[in-house]
Amino acid sequence: xxxxxxxxxxHRPRAPRWDAPEPSRAGRGARSGPKxxxxxxxxxxxxxxxADAEGMAxxxxxxxxxxxxxxxxxxxxxxxxxxxxxxxxxxxxxxxxPPPAPRSDDWRxxxxxxxxxxxxxxxxxxxxLRLPPARPALGPAELAALESLLSALAPAALAPARLRGxxxxxxxxxRGAAAATADAxxxxxxxxxxxxxxxxxxxxxxxxxxGGAPGNEDGxxxxxxxxxxxxxxxxx
Amino acid sequence: xxxxxxxxxxHRPRAPRWDAPEPSRAGRGARSGPKxxxxxxxxxxxxxxxADAEGMAxxxxxxxxxxxxxxxxxxxxxxxxxxxxxxxxxxxxxxxxPPPAPRSDDWRxxxxxxxxxxxxxxxxxxxxLRLPPARPALGPAELAALESLLSALAPAALAPARLRGxxxxxxxxxRGAAAATADAxxxxxxxxxxxxxxxxxxxxxxxxxxGGAPGNEDGxxxxxxxxxxxxxxxxx
DNA sequence: CCGGATATCCTTACGCCATAAAGAGTTGCC
DNA sequence: GGCAACTCTTTATGGCGTAAGGATATCCGG
Numbered sequence: 146x147x148x149x150x151x152x153x154x155x156h157r158p159r160a161p162r163w164d165a166p167e168p169s170r171a172g173r174g175a176r177s178g179p180k181x182x183x184x185x186x187x188x189x190x191x192x193x194x195x196a197d198a199e200g201m202a203x204x205x206x207x208x209x210x211x212x213x214x215x216x217x218x219x220x221x222x223x224x225x226x227x228x229x230x231x232x233x234x235x236x237x238x239x240x241x242x243p244p245p246a247p248r249s250d251d252w253r254x255x256x257x258x259x260x261x262x263x264x265x266x267x268x269x270x271x272x273x274l275r276l277p278p279a280r281p282a283l284g285p286a287e288l289a290a291l292e293s294l295l296s297a298l299a300p301a302a303l304a305p306a307r308l309r310g311x312x313x314x315x316x317x318x319x320r321g322a323a324a325a326t327a328d329a330x331x332x333x334x335x336x337x338x339x340x341x342x343x344x345x346x347x348x349x350x351x352x353x354x355x356g357g358a359p360g361n362e363d364g365x366x367x368x369x370x371x372x373x374x375x376x377x378x379x380x381x
Numbered sequence: 382x383x384x385x386x387x388x389x390x391x392h393r394p395r396a397p398r399w400d401a402p403e404p405s406r407a408g409r410g411a412r413s414g415p416k417x418x419x420x421x422x423x424x425x426x427x428x429x430x431x432a433d434a435e436g437m438a439x440x441x442x443x444x445x446x447x448x449x450x451x452x453x454x455x456x457x458x459x460x461x462x463x464x465x466x467x468x469x470x471x472x473x474x475x476x477x478x479p480p481p482a483p484r485s486d487d488w489r490x491x492x493x494x495x496x497x498x499x500x501x502x503x504x505x506x507x508x509x510l511r512l513p514p515a516r517p518a519l520g521p522a523e524l525a526a527l528e529s530l531l532s533a534l535a536p537a538a539l540a541p542a543r544l545r546g547x548x549x550x551x552x553x554x555x556r557g558a559a560a561a562t563a564d565a566x567x568x569x570x571x572x573x574x575x576x577x578x579x580x581x582x583x584x585x586x587x588x589x590x591x592g593g594a595p596g597n598e599d600g601x602x603x604x605x606x607x608x609x610x611x612x613x614x615x616x617x
Numbered sequence: 618c619c620g621g622a623t624a625t626c627c628t629t630a631c632g633c634c635a636t637a638a639a640g641a642g643t644t645g646c647c
Numbered sequence: 648g649g650c651a652a653c654t655c656t657t658t659a660t661g662g663c664g665t666a667a668g669g670a671t672a673t674c675c676g677g
Contacts, residue, residue, distance in 0.1 A: 275513075277438070277511075288580075288584065289580075291581075291584055292580075292581045292582075292584050295583035295584060295587065296583060299583065305587060305590040305591075306605060307605070308587060309587065309602060309605055310602070310604075310605030310609045311606070311609050312587075312606075313558060313561075313603070313605060313606035314606035314607070314610050316557070316561075317553070317554050317556075317560075317606065318550055318553050318554045318557060318610075319557075320553075321552070321554060321555075321557035321560075322549060322553040324553075324557075325552075325553060344524075344525075344528075345524055345525070345527075345528045346528075347528055347531035347532055347535065348524065348527055348528050348531060351544060351545065354541040366545060366546070367549070369542060369543070369545055369546025369549060370546045370547070370549035370553065371546075372546055373543070373546045373547050373550045373610065373613040373617075374550050374554075374609065374610055374613050376612070376613035376616040376617070377609040377611065377614070377615075377616065378612075378613070380612040380615070380616050381609075
Protein backbone atom coordinates (compact mmCIF):
# COMPACT_ATOMS: atom_id res chain seq x y z
CA UNK A 146 0.00 0.00 0.00
CA UNK A 147 2.47 2.60 1.17
CA UNK A 148 0.14 5.49 1.65
CA UNK A 149 3.19 7.23 3.05
CA UNK A 150 2.14 10.41 4.84
CA UNK A 151 5.86 10.86 5.16
CA UNK A 152 7.64 13.64 7.00
CA UNK A 153 7.57 15.65 3.80
CA UNK A 154 3.86 16.29 4.18
CA UNK A 155 3.57 19.67 5.92
CA HIS A 156 0.07 18.84 7.01
CA ARG A 157 0.93 15.80 9.10
CA PRO A 158 4.37 16.23 10.63
CA ARG A 159 3.69 13.43 13.15
CA ALA A 160 2.98 9.80 12.40
CA PRO A 161 6.44 8.70 11.33
CA ARG A 162 5.42 5.19 10.38
CA TRP A 163 1.90 5.11 9.08
CA ASP A 164 0.72 1.98 7.39
CA ALA A 165 3.84 -0.13 7.01
CA PRO A 166 6.53 -1.38 9.37
CA GLU A 167 9.02 0.94 7.65
CA PRO A 168 11.46 -1.74 6.43
CA SER A 169 14.21 -1.16 8.93
CA ARG A 170 14.86 1.83 11.12
CA ALA A 171 17.34 3.27 8.64
CA GLY A 172 15.35 6.15 7.14
CA ARG A 173 17.96 8.74 8.04
CA GLY A 174 20.79 8.46 10.49
CA ALA A 175 18.76 10.52 12.88
CA ARG A 176 16.55 8.09 14.81
CA SER A 177 16.33 9.00 18.47
CA GLY A 178 13.74 9.65 21.18
CA PRO A 179 12.19 7.19 23.59
CA LYS A 180 11.38 3.70 22.39
CA UNK A 181 7.87 3.46 21.00
CA UNK A 182 5.57 1.86 23.55
CA UNK A 183 2.93 1.11 20.97
CA UNK A 184 2.73 0.10 17.33
CA UNK A 185 0.26 0.47 14.52
CA UNK A 186 -0.51 -3.21 14.80
CA UNK A 187 -1.21 -3.06 18.50
CA UNK A 188 -3.46 -0.07 17.98
CA UNK A 189 -5.39 -1.77 15.22
CA UNK A 190 -5.82 -4.86 17.40
CA UNK A 191 -7.07 -2.82 20.32
CA UNK A 192 -9.38 -0.88 18.05
CA UNK A 193 -10.89 -4.06 16.64
CA UNK A 194 -11.31 -5.42 20.15
CA UNK A 195 -13.21 -2.30 21.14
CA ALA A 196 -15.40 -2.38 18.04
CA ASP A 197 -16.14 -6.08 18.42
CA ALA A 198 -16.94 -5.81 22.11
CA GLU A 199 -18.69 -2.48 22.45
CA GLY A 200 -20.01 -1.89 18.97
CA MET A 201 -19.29 0.96 16.64
CA ALA A 202 -21.41 3.40 18.60
CA UNK A 203 -19.05 3.13 21.58
CA UNK A 204 -15.96 3.21 19.43
CA UNK A 205 -13.77 6.26 19.92
CA UNK A 206 -10.14 7.21 19.91
CA UNK A 207 -10.41 7.69 23.64
CA UNK A 208 -11.77 4.17 24.10
CA UNK A 209 -8.97 2.65 22.04
CA UNK A 210 -6.34 4.60 23.92
CA UNK A 211 -7.82 3.57 27.22
CA UNK A 212 -7.60 -0.09 26.30
CA UNK A 213 -3.89 0.44 25.74
CA UNK A 214 -3.35 2.42 28.91
CA UNK A 215 -2.80 5.65 26.98
CA UNK A 216 -4.69 8.77 26.16
CA UNK A 217 -6.45 9.27 22.87
CA UNK A 218 -3.79 11.65 21.68
CA UNK A 219 -1.04 9.06 22.00
CA UNK A 220 -2.56 7.22 19.06
CA UNK A 221 -1.93 10.14 16.76
CA UNK A 222 1.76 9.42 16.90
CA UNK A 223 1.13 6.20 15.01
CA UNK A 224 -1.96 6.86 12.96
CA UNK A 225 -2.91 10.15 11.32
CA UNK A 226 -6.57 10.05 12.26
CA UNK A 227 -9.65 8.04 12.96
CA UNK A 228 -10.53 7.42 9.33
CA UNK A 229 -7.18 5.88 8.57
CA UNK A 230 -7.48 3.71 11.65
CA UNK A 231 -10.85 2.51 10.44
CA UNK A 232 -9.38 1.64 7.07
CA UNK A 233 -6.66 -0.40 8.74
CA UNK A 234 -9.24 -2.14 10.90
CA UNK A 235 -11.27 -3.00 7.85
CA UNK A 236 -8.41 -4.61 6.08
CA UNK A 237 -7.22 -6.43 9.17
CA UNK A 238 -10.68 -7.93 9.64
CA UNK A 239 -10.76 -9.21 6.08
CA UNK A 240 -7.28 -10.62 6.52
CA UNK A 241 -8.88 -13.35 8.64
CA UNK A 242 -10.18 -14.95 5.48
CA PRO A 243 -8.34 -18.09 4.44
CA PRO A 244 -5.98 -18.06 1.47
CA PRO A 245 -7.30 -19.43 -1.82
CA ALA A 246 -8.06 -23.12 -1.47
CA PRO A 247 -6.14 -25.49 -3.72
CA ARG A 248 -7.71 -25.63 -7.13
CA SER A 249 -10.73 -27.86 -7.28
CA ASP A 250 -13.01 -28.59 -10.19
CA ASP A 251 -16.08 -28.16 -8.08
CA TRP A 252 -16.39 -24.42 -8.47
CA ARG A 253 -19.76 -24.45 -6.85
CA UNK A 254 -18.47 -25.88 -3.60
CA UNK A 255 -15.51 -23.54 -3.69
CA UNK A 256 -17.69 -20.47 -4.25
CA UNK A 257 -20.07 -21.56 -1.52
CA UNK A 258 -17.20 -21.90 0.84
CA UNK A 259 -15.86 -18.50 -0.11
CA UNK A 260 -19.23 -16.90 0.45
CA UNK A 261 -19.75 -18.53 3.82
CA UNK A 262 -16.31 -17.55 5.01
CA UNK A 263 -16.91 -13.95 4.07
CA UNK A 264 -20.38 -13.97 5.57
CA UNK A 265 -19.02 -15.36 8.83
CA UNK A 266 -16.24 -12.80 8.86
CA UNK A 267 -18.73 -9.97 8.47
CA UNK A 268 -20.81 -11.36 11.30
CA UNK A 269 -17.75 -11.60 13.52
CA UNK A 270 -17.01 -7.93 12.81
CA UNK A 271 -20.31 -6.31 11.96
CA UNK A 272 -18.85 -2.84 12.31
CA UNK A 273 -17.05 -3.43 9.02
CA LEU A 274 -20.39 -3.10 7.29
CA ARG A 275 -20.84 0.34 8.71
CA LEU A 276 -17.60 2.06 7.86
CA PRO A 277 -17.63 5.48 6.26
CA PRO A 278 -16.95 5.64 2.54
CA ALA A 279 -13.78 7.70 2.58
CA ARG A 280 -11.21 5.09 1.60
CA PRO A 281 -10.00 5.69 -1.91
CA ALA A 282 -8.96 2.16 -2.81
CA LEU A 283 -9.45 -1.45 -1.85
CA GLY A 284 -7.09 -2.77 0.78
CA PRO A 285 -4.76 -5.71 0.16
CA ALA A 286 -6.86 -8.18 2.13
CA GLU A 287 -9.95 -7.23 0.19
CA LEU A 288 -8.06 -7.66 -3.04
CA ALA A 289 -6.84 -11.04 -1.85
CA ALA A 290 -10.42 -12.05 -1.13
CA LEU A 291 -11.42 -11.09 -4.65
CA GLU A 292 -8.53 -13.00 -6.10
CA SER A 293 -9.61 -15.94 -4.01
CA LEU A 294 -13.10 -15.80 -5.42
CA LEU A 295 -11.77 -15.61 -8.97
CA SER A 296 -9.68 -18.65 -8.28
CA ALA A 297 -12.71 -20.50 -6.96
CA LEU A 298 -14.71 -19.62 -10.06
CA ALA A 299 -11.93 -20.37 -12.52
CA PRO A 300 -13.10 -23.92 -13.34
CA ALA A 301 -16.45 -22.54 -14.45
CA ALA A 302 -14.63 -20.85 -17.34
CA LEU A 303 -17.00 -17.93 -17.58
CA ALA A 304 -16.73 -15.28 -20.26
CA PRO A 305 -15.14 -12.10 -18.86
CA ALA A 306 -18.30 -10.04 -18.81
CA ARG A 307 -20.18 -12.84 -17.18
CA LEU A 308 -17.42 -13.36 -14.66
CA ARG A 309 -17.54 -9.71 -13.72
CA GLY A 310 -21.25 -10.01 -13.13
CA UNK A 311 -20.87 -13.14 -11.05
CA UNK A 312 -18.20 -11.57 -8.87
CA UNK A 313 -20.21 -8.44 -8.34
CA UNK A 314 -23.33 -10.41 -7.50
CA UNK A 315 -21.59 -12.69 -5.02
CA UNK A 316 -19.64 -9.97 -3.34
CA UNK A 317 -22.51 -7.58 -2.94
CA UNK A 318 -24.99 -10.23 -2.02
CA UNK A 319 -22.83 -11.52 0.80
CA ARG A 320 -22.28 -8.03 2.08
CA GLY A 321 -25.94 -7.11 1.90
CA ALA A 322 -27.07 -10.33 3.53
CA ALA A 323 -24.56 -9.95 6.32
CA ALA A 324 -25.70 -6.39 6.91
CA ALA A 325 -29.28 -7.57 7.13
CA THR A 326 -28.39 -10.30 9.58
CA ALA A 327 -26.18 -8.07 11.68
CA ASP A 328 -28.85 -5.40 12.06
CA ALA A 329 -30.98 -7.89 13.89
CA UNK A 330 -33.96 -5.95 12.60
CA UNK A 331 -33.93 -8.75 10.06
CA UNK A 332 -37.37 -9.13 8.64
CA UNK A 333 -39.30 -8.33 11.72
CA UNK A 334 -42.62 -7.37 10.30
CA UNK A 335 -45.07 -8.41 12.98
CA UNK A 336 -46.83 -6.23 15.46
CA UNK A 337 -48.01 -3.90 12.80
CA UNK A 338 -51.21 -2.31 11.74
CA UNK A 339 -54.22 -4.59 12.06
CA UNK A 340 -54.74 -4.49 8.30
CA UNK A 341 -51.29 -5.80 7.62
CA UNK A 342 -52.52 -8.88 5.79
CA UNK A 343 -54.77 -6.74 3.63
CA UNK A 344 -52.08 -4.34 2.57
CA UNK A 345 -49.40 -6.96 2.00
CA UNK A 346 -51.12 -10.15 0.92
CA UNK A 347 -48.15 -11.76 -0.79
CA UNK A 348 -45.83 -11.06 2.12
CA UNK A 349 -48.39 -12.49 4.48
CA UNK A 350 -48.79 -15.61 2.39
CA UNK A 351 -45.07 -16.17 2.16
CA UNK A 352 -44.78 -15.64 5.87
CA UNK A 353 -47.47 -18.13 6.72
CA UNK A 354 -45.88 -20.82 4.64
CA UNK A 355 -44.13 -23.62 6.55
CA GLY A 356 -40.72 -21.97 6.44
CA GLY A 357 -37.38 -23.68 6.47
CA ALA A 358 -35.54 -24.72 9.62
CA PRO A 359 -36.95 -23.22 12.81
CA GLY A 360 -33.67 -21.98 14.25
CA ASN A 361 -30.81 -20.28 12.46
CA GLU A 362 -33.21 -18.51 10.20
CA ASP A 363 -30.75 -15.95 8.94
CA GLY A 364 -28.24 -18.58 7.92
CA UNK A 365 -30.96 -20.45 6.09
CA UNK A 366 -32.05 -17.34 4.23
CA UNK A 367 -28.47 -16.59 3.34
CA UNK A 368 -27.90 -20.05 1.91
CA UNK A 369 -31.14 -19.98 -0.02
CA UNK A 370 -30.23 -16.72 -1.73
CA UNK A 371 -26.75 -17.99 -2.38
CA UNK A 372 -28.15 -21.08 -4.05
CA UNK A 373 -30.21 -18.94 -6.40
CA UNK A 374 -27.16 -16.94 -7.26
CA UNK A 375 -25.02 -19.97 -7.94
CA UNK A 376 -27.72 -21.42 -10.14
CA UNK A 377 -27.44 -18.25 -12.14
CA UNK A 378 -23.74 -18.69 -12.55
CA UNK A 379 -24.23 -22.31 -13.53
CA UNK A 380 -26.69 -21.25 -16.20
CA UNK A 381 -24.02 -19.47 -18.19
CA UNK B 382 -46.97 1.71 12.73
CA UNK B 383 -48.14 3.82 15.61
CA UNK B 384 -45.03 3.80 17.67
CA UNK B 385 -46.89 6.25 19.89
CA UNK B 386 -44.50 7.62 22.46
CA UNK B 387 -47.63 9.17 23.81
CA UNK B 388 -47.91 11.47 26.82
CA UNK B 389 -48.25 8.41 28.98
CA UNK B 390 -44.59 7.59 28.52
CA UNK B 391 -42.79 9.16 31.47
CA HIS B 392 -39.54 9.12 29.59
CA ARG B 393 -40.62 11.27 26.70
CA PRO B 394 -43.16 13.79 27.88
CA ARG B 395 -42.71 15.90 24.75
CA ALA B 396 -43.31 14.89 21.17
CA PRO B 397 -47.09 14.91 21.15
CA ARG B 398 -47.45 13.61 17.61
CA TRP B 399 -44.67 11.32 16.69
CA ASP B 400 -44.93 9.25 13.58
CA ALA B 401 -48.48 9.77 12.38
CA PRO B 402 -50.61 12.81 11.60
CA GLU B 403 -52.75 11.95 14.65
CA PRO B 404 -56.06 11.49 12.83
CA SER B 405 -57.72 14.70 13.91
CA ARG B 406 -56.81 17.03 16.72
CA ALA B 407 -59.27 15.31 19.05
CA GLY B 408 -57.01 13.28 21.31
CA ARG B 409 -58.25 14.96 24.45
CA GLY B 410 -60.42 18.00 24.74
CA ALA B 411 -57.40 19.94 25.84
CA ARG B 412 -55.68 21.16 22.68
CA SER B 413 -54.29 24.63 23.10
CA GLY B 414 -51.00 26.47 22.76
CA PRO B 415 -49.56 28.22 19.73
CA LYS B 416 -50.17 26.71 16.34
CA UNK B 417 -47.36 24.36 15.38
CA UNK B 418 -45.05 26.07 12.96
CA UNK B 419 -43.52 22.82 11.85
CA UNK B 420 -44.63 19.27 11.22
CA UNK B 421 -43.03 15.88 11.21
CA UNK B 422 -43.34 15.82 7.45
CA UNK B 423 -41.62 19.17 7.02
CA UNK B 424 -38.84 18.07 9.31
CA UNK B 425 -38.33 14.83 7.46
CA UNK B 426 -38.24 16.69 4.17
CA UNK B 427 -35.70 19.17 5.46
CA UNK B 428 -33.63 16.37 6.93
CA UNK B 429 -33.59 14.51 3.62
CA UNK B 430 -32.63 17.70 1.82
CA UNK B 431 -29.70 18.15 4.18
CA ALA B 432 -28.57 14.55 3.86
CA ASP B 433 -28.87 14.60 0.07
CA ALA B 434 -27.06 17.90 -0.30
CA GLU B 435 -24.37 17.79 2.37
CA GLY B 436 -23.96 14.09 2.96
CA MET B 437 -24.42 12.14 6.13
CA ALA B 438 -21.21 13.46 7.64
CA UNK B 439 -22.62 16.99 7.72
CA UNK B 440 -26.03 15.86 8.91
CA UNK B 441 -27.00 17.06 12.36
CA UNK B 442 -30.03 18.16 14.26
CA UNK B 443 -28.65 21.67 14.15
CA UNK B 444 -28.32 21.57 10.38
CA UNK B 445 -31.89 20.38 9.97
CA UNK B 446 -33.20 22.99 12.37
CA UNK B 447 -31.24 25.70 10.64
CA UNK B 448 -32.77 24.80 7.29
CA UNK B 449 -36.16 25.35 8.88
CA UNK B 450 -35.20 28.58 10.59
CA UNK B 451 -35.31 26.98 14.03
CA UNK B 452 -32.91 25.73 16.64
CA UNK B 453 -32.02 22.09 16.94
CA UNK B 454 -34.11 21.75 20.07
CA UNK B 455 -37.28 22.81 18.29
CA UNK B 456 -37.23 19.51 16.42
CA UNK B 457 -37.58 17.58 19.63
CA UNK B 458 -41.13 18.78 19.93
CA UNK B 459 -41.99 16.70 16.89
CA UNK B 460 -39.54 13.85 16.91
CA UNK B 461 -38.15 12.09 19.96
CA UNK B 462 -34.56 11.94 18.79
CA UNK B 463 -32.16 11.64 15.94
CA UNK B 464 -32.53 7.90 15.50
CA UNK B 465 -36.26 8.13 15.03
CA UNK B 466 -35.78 10.93 12.54
CA UNK B 467 -33.38 8.75 10.59
CA UNK B 468 -35.91 5.94 10.54
CA UNK B 469 -38.53 8.29 9.15
CA UNK B 470 -36.09 9.56 6.55
CA UNK B 471 -35.33 6.01 5.51
CA UNK B 472 -38.93 5.14 4.97
CA UNK B 473 -39.69 8.39 3.20
CA UNK B 474 -36.85 7.77 0.78
CA UNK B 475 -38.12 4.31 -0.08
CA UNK B 476 -41.60 5.72 -0.51
CA UNK B 477 -40.35 7.19 -3.78
CA UNK B 478 -40.53 3.74 -5.30
CA PRO B 479 -43.42 3.22 -7.69
CA PRO B 480 -46.38 1.08 -6.66
CA PRO B 481 -46.49 -2.49 -7.96
CA ALA B 482 -46.82 -2.49 -11.73
CA PRO B 483 -49.89 -4.14 -13.19
CA ARG B 484 -49.46 -7.86 -13.37
CA SER B 485 -47.37 -8.97 -16.31
CA ASP B 486 -46.33 -12.46 -17.32
CA ASP B 487 -42.80 -11.32 -17.98
CA TRP B 488 -41.51 -11.67 -14.43
CA ARG B 489 -37.98 -11.12 -15.58
CA UNK B 490 -38.70 -7.68 -16.97
CA UNK B 491 -40.74 -6.84 -13.91
CA UNK B 492 -37.99 -7.92 -11.52
CA UNK B 493 -35.37 -6.05 -13.52
CA UNK B 494 -37.46 -2.95 -13.33
CA UNK B 495 -37.92 -3.35 -9.61
CA UNK B 496 -34.21 -3.77 -9.06
CA UNK B 497 -33.30 -0.76 -11.16
CA UNK B 498 -35.82 1.42 -9.42
CA UNK B 499 -34.46 0.44 -6.05
CA UNK B 500 -30.87 0.86 -7.18
CA UNK B 501 -31.63 4.32 -8.51
CA UNK B 502 -33.41 5.25 -5.32
CA UNK B 503 -30.41 4.23 -3.24
CA UNK B 504 -28.13 6.28 -5.46
CA UNK B 505 -30.39 9.28 -5.10
CA UNK B 506 -30.17 8.92 -1.33
CA UNK B 507 -26.90 7.19 -0.57
CA UNK B 508 -27.13 8.06 3.11
CA UNK B 509 -29.85 5.43 3.40
CA LEU B 510 -27.17 2.78 3.01
CA ARG B 511 -25.34 4.12 6.00
CA LEU B 512 -28.03 4.32 8.63
CA PRO B 513 -27.42 2.89 12.08
CA PRO B 514 -29.01 -0.46 12.82
CA ALA B 515 -31.32 0.59 15.64
CA ARG B 516 -34.68 0.33 13.96
CA PRO B 517 -36.61 -2.64 15.28
CA ALA B 518 -38.86 -3.29 12.29
CA LEU B 519 -39.23 -2.62 8.60
CA GLY B 520 -41.05 0.55 7.71
CA PRO B 521 -44.20 0.55 5.60
CA ALA B 522 -42.48 1.73 2.44
CA GLU B 523 -39.89 -1.00 2.71
CA LEU B 524 -42.66 -3.52 3.20
CA ALA B 525 -44.45 -2.13 0.17
CA ALA B 526 -41.28 -2.53 -1.86
CA LEU B 527 -41.05 -6.16 -0.80
CA GLU B 528 -44.66 -6.74 -1.67
CA SER B 529 -43.97 -5.15 -5.01
CA LEU B 530 -41.12 -7.54 -5.67
CA LEU B 531 -43.26 -10.51 -4.72
CA SER B 532 -45.88 -9.33 -7.11
CA ALA B 533 -43.30 -9.04 -9.87
CA LEU B 534 -42.07 -12.55 -9.22
CA ALA B 535 -45.50 -14.09 -8.88
CA PRO B 536 -45.72 -15.33 -12.50
CA ALA B 537 -42.56 -17.35 -11.97
CA ALA B 538 -44.52 -19.50 -9.51
CA LEU B 539 -41.54 -20.36 -7.34
CA ALA B 540 -41.76 -22.75 -4.43
CA PRO B 541 -41.88 -20.85 -1.13
CA ALA B 542 -38.35 -21.67 -0.01
CA ARG B 543 -37.00 -20.74 -3.40
CA LEU B 544 -39.00 -17.56 -3.44
CA ARG B 545 -37.55 -16.56 -0.12
CA GLY B 546 -34.08 -17.12 -1.46
CA UNK B 547 -34.77 -15.13 -4.59
CA UNK B 548 -36.17 -12.21 -2.63
CA UNK B 549 -33.23 -12.20 -0.23
CA UNK B 550 -30.74 -12.38 -3.06
CA UNK B 551 -32.31 -9.57 -5.06
CA UNK B 552 -32.84 -7.29 -2.12
CA UNK B 553 -29.38 -7.69 -0.68
CA UNK B 554 -27.65 -7.64 -3.99
CA UNK B 555 -29.23 -4.34 -4.95
CA ARG B 556 -28.35 -2.86 -1.61
CA GLY B 557 -24.78 -4.07 -1.72
CA ALA B 558 -24.25 -2.96 -5.29
CA ALA B 559 -25.66 0.45 -4.56
CA ALA B 560 -23.40 0.80 -1.55
CA ALA B 561 -20.41 -0.10 -3.67
CA THR B 562 -21.36 2.43 -6.32
CA ALA B 563 -22.15 5.16 -3.82
CA ASP B 564 -18.80 4.80 -2.06
CA ALA B 565 -17.09 5.84 -5.22
CA UNK B 566 -14.15 3.74 -4.06
CA UNK B 567 -15.77 1.25 -6.40
CA UNK B 568 -13.13 -1.13 -7.59
CA UNK B 569 -10.28 1.28 -7.71
CA UNK B 570 -7.31 -0.99 -7.56
CA UNK B 571 -4.67 0.83 -9.55
CA UNK B 572 -1.73 2.74 -8.23
CA UNK B 573 -0.67 -0.08 -6.04
CA UNK B 574 2.46 -1.97 -5.29
CA UNK B 575 4.63 -2.66 -8.32
CA UNK B 576 4.09 -6.39 -7.90
CA UNK B 577 0.35 -6.06 -8.12
CA UNK B 578 0.06 -8.26 -11.18
CA UNK B 579 2.16 -10.92 -9.50
CA UNK B 580 0.13 -11.06 -6.35
CA UNK B 581 -3.25 -10.92 -8.03
CA UNK B 582 -2.93 -12.54 -11.44
CA UNK B 583 -6.59 -13.35 -11.95
CA UNK B 584 -7.71 -9.87 -10.99
CA UNK B 585 -5.16 -8.40 -13.33
CA UNK B 586 -6.28 -10.62 -16.17
CA UNK B 587 -9.93 -9.77 -15.66
CA UNK B 588 -9.04 -6.11 -15.51
CA UNK B 589 -7.07 -6.18 -18.73
CA UNK B 590 -9.89 -7.79 -20.63
CA UNK B 591 -11.81 -5.55 -23.05
CA GLY B 592 -14.45 -4.59 -20.50
CA GLY B 593 -18.02 -3.66 -21.21
CA ALA B 594 -19.16 -0.16 -22.05
CA PRO B 595 -16.54 2.53 -21.45
CA GLY B 596 -18.74 4.95 -19.51
CA ASN B 597 -21.32 4.17 -16.88
CA GLU B 598 -19.23 1.35 -15.58
CA ASP B 599 -21.06 0.97 -12.30
CA GLY B 600 -24.41 0.66 -13.98
CA UNK B 601 -22.99 -1.97 -16.32
CA UNK B 602 -21.60 -3.98 -13.44
CA UNK B 603 -24.89 -3.74 -11.65
CA UNK B 604 -26.83 -5.03 -14.62
CA UNK B 605 -24.39 -7.86 -15.23
CA UNK B 606 -24.71 -9.11 -11.66
CA UNK B 607 -28.46 -8.74 -11.85
CA UNK B 608 -28.56 -10.85 -14.98
CA UNK B 609 -26.69 -13.63 -13.24
CA UNK B 610 -29.12 -13.49 -10.38
CA UNK B 611 -32.17 -13.58 -12.60
CA UNK B 612 -30.73 -16.53 -14.48
CA UNK B 613 -30.58 -18.27 -11.15
CA UNK B 614 -34.22 -17.55 -10.49
CA UNK B 615 -35.12 -18.75 -13.98
CA UNK B 616 -33.27 -22.00 -13.33
CA UNK B 617 -35.73 -23.04 -10.65
C1' DC C 618 30.12 13.35 29.41
C1' DC C 619 27.39 16.82 27.19
C1' DG C 620 24.32 19.46 24.43
C1' DG C 621 20.92 19.23 20.86
C1' DA C 622 17.84 16.79 18.04
C1' DT C 623 14.09 13.82 17.86
C1' DA C 624 10.48 11.03 19.47
C1' DT C 625 6.67 9.58 22.69
C1' DC C 626 3.19 10.84 25.43
C1' DC C 627 0.50 14.12 28.24
C1' DT C 628 -2.45 18.16 29.32
C1' DT C 629 -5.19 21.63 27.70
C1' DA C 630 -8.31 23.67 24.64
C1' DC C 631 -11.58 24.37 20.67
C1' DG C 632 -15.53 23.62 18.23
C1' DC C 633 -18.55 20.30 17.14
C1' DC C 634 -22.39 16.92 18.52
C1' DA C 635 -27.11 15.02 20.93
C1' DT C 636 -30.05 16.20 24.21
C1' DA C 637 -31.70 17.26 29.30
C1' DA C 638 -33.78 21.14 31.90
C1' DA C 639 -36.03 25.16 32.53
C1' DG C 640 -38.26 29.23 31.10
C1' DA C 641 -40.49 32.69 27.80
C1' DG C 642 -44.13 33.58 24.97
C1' DT C 643 -48.58 32.16 22.48
C1' DT C 644 -52.95 30.24 22.16
C1' DG C 645 -57.55 28.32 23.18
C1' DC C 646 -61.04 26.85 26.59
C1' DC C 647 -63.47 27.72 30.86
C1' DG D 648 -59.33 36.81 33.02
C1' DG D 649 -57.06 32.81 34.31
C1' DC D 650 -55.08 28.70 33.40
C1' DA D 651 -53.42 24.73 31.12
C1' DA D 652 -51.28 23.23 27.12
C1' DC D 653 -48.21 23.90 23.66
C1' DT D 654 -44.06 25.72 20.81
C1' DC D 655 -39.69 27.28 20.75
C1' DT D 656 -35.45 29.27 22.92
C1' DT D 657 -31.59 29.51 25.99
C1' DT D 658 -28.46 27.31 28.71
C1' DA D 659 -25.83 23.47 30.29
C1' DT D 660 -23.77 18.66 30.42
C1' DG D 661 -20.93 15.31 28.85
C1' DG D 662 -19.27 13.27 24.81
C1' DC D 663 -16.44 13.49 20.41
C1' DG D 664 -12.03 14.29 17.04
C1' DT D 665 -8.03 16.56 17.05
C1' DA D 666 -4.81 21.05 17.06
C1' DA D 667 -1.19 23.02 20.00
C1' DG D 668 2.26 23.03 23.13
C1' DG D 669 5.02 21.16 26.82
C1' DA D 670 7.36 17.52 29.73
C1' DT D 671 10.29 13.76 29.39
C1' DA D 672 13.05 10.12 27.54
C1' DT D 673 16.39 8.52 24.32
C1' DC D 674 20.05 8.65 21.00
C1' DC D 675 23.93 10.89 18.34
C1' DG D 676 27.88 13.65 17.37
C1' DG D 677 31.14 16.19 19.83
